[in-house]
Amino acid sequence: MMGRRQIWQKITLIVIVIVVGILIISFLQPTRKKAQMQTTTTSKAVSQDSGLPKQASVSDWQLILVNKQHARQSEIPFTHVTVDDKQMDKRIVAPLAAFRQAAQRAGYATTLVSAYRSIAYQTQVYDQSIAQHEANGMTHDQAVKLTQTVIQTPGSSEHQTGLAVDLAGTDAVAKYPQLMAQMDEFKSQQWLIQHAPAYGFILRYPSDKQAISETGIDYESWHFRYVGIDNAQYITKHHLTLEKYLSQLGQR
Ligand SMILES: [Zn+2]
CATH class of the missing domain: 1.20.5 (Single alpha-helices involved in coiled-coils or other helix-helix interfaces)
Known part of the structure; x- marks a missing residue:
C-alpha cells in the first residue's frame, strides 16, 4: 500500500x-x-521567376492570338477535319475527343455547338444582323453598334483559328440553346471548365473583371480554346488569359 x-x-x-x-x-x-x-x-517566388513552360514560344501554332486588336484579313491555313458536322484544325481532334470522352465517363454527355467559322461566314452573320436591325428601323450606326455587342467583327473571332470550340453539357445546351453564361450552373459545364486544362484547353473568356479587361470579351462559360496541355495548365494555375500569358512569354 x-x-x-x-x-x-x-x-x-x-x-x-x-x-x-x-x-x-x-x-x-x-x-x-x-x-x-x-x-x-x-x-x-521560384515559380514566378522560371515557371513558364520551357518549350513554349509566342510563335507556336497553338498559341496563335486572334482578337479585336489582332484581327485577320485572310484565312489561317490548317488541315480541316469535320467532327459532328463542325470543322476544326486536325491537330485538336484527338485532344477534343479525349476531353469529351472523359466527360462522358464522368457521367456528362457533351454537345459540340460550334468550332471553325470562316471569315466569309462571320461576315455573312455580321451583315445579316446589321440588315435586320436596319429593317427594324435603326440607323446604320445604331445597327452596327448593337450588332457589335453580340457578334465579333469579321476577322476578330477566335473561331477562325480552328482551335476554338463552343462545348457544353448537353443538359446545359438544352436549357440555354443560345449559349448563356449561366450554363455553368450545370454540373456538366463545371466539369468541363475544371478539367479542360488536363486535355490542353483553356476557358478562354473567364468571368473576373481583370480577365474581361484583357480579353475584351464578356464571360463565356462554353468557349474553350486549345493551347496544349503545358500552356493550359500554366495559364489556369496562374489565372491568366491568353493575352496575358503571351505577353509574359514575350518578355522572357
Ligand atoms: Zn465561341
Missing part, C-alpha cells in the same frame, strides 16, 4: 509532466507554422 505522501508525489509528478508537455507543444507550434509560411513564399 502507498502512503498518502507517495500518492501526492505521484500526482505532482504527473501534473508536472503534463504542464511541461503542453509548454513544449505550444513552443513548437508557431515555429512549425513559420517554417510552412517560409516554404510557400519561397516556392511562389
Whole structure:
C-alpha cells in the first residue's frame, strides 16, 4: 500500500509532466507554422521567376492570338477535319475527343455547338444582323453598334483559328440553346471548365473583371480554346488569359 505522501508525489509528478508537455507543444507550434509560411513564399517566388513552360514560344501554332486588336484579313491555313458536322484544325481532334470522352465517363454527355467559322461566314452573320436591325428601323450606326455587342467583327473571332470550340453539357445546351453564361450552373459545364486544362484547353473568356479587361470579351462559360496541355495548365494555375500569358512569354 502507498502512503498518502507517495500518492501526492505521484500526482505532482504527473501534473508536472503534463504542464511541461503542453509548454513544449505550444513552443513548437508557431515555429512549425513559420517554417510552412517560409516554404510557400519561397516556392511562389521560384515559380514566378522560371515557371513558364520551357518549350513554349509566342510563335507556336497553338498559341496563335486572334482578337479585336489582332484581327485577320485572310484565312489561317490548317488541315480541316469535320467532327459532328463542325470543322476544326486536325491537330485538336484527338485532344477534343479525349476531353469529351472523359466527360462522358464522368457521367456528362457533351454537345459540340460550334468550332471553325470562316471569315466569309462571320461576315455573312455580321451583315445579316446589321440588315435586320436596319429593317427594324435603326440607323446604320445604331445597327452596327448593337450588332457589335453580340457578334465579333469579321476577322476578330477566335473561331477562325480552328482551335476554338463552343462545348457544353448537353443538359446545359438544352436549357440555354443560345449559349448563356449561366450554363455553368450545370454540373456538366463545371466539369468541363475544371478539367479542360488536363486535355490542353483553356476557358478562354473567364468571368473576373481583370480577365474581361484583357480579353475584351464578356464571360463565356462554353468557349474553350486549345493551347496544349503545358500552356493550359500554366495559364489556369496562374489565372491568366491568353493575352496575358503571351505577353509574359514575350518578355522572357
Ligand atoms: Zn465561341
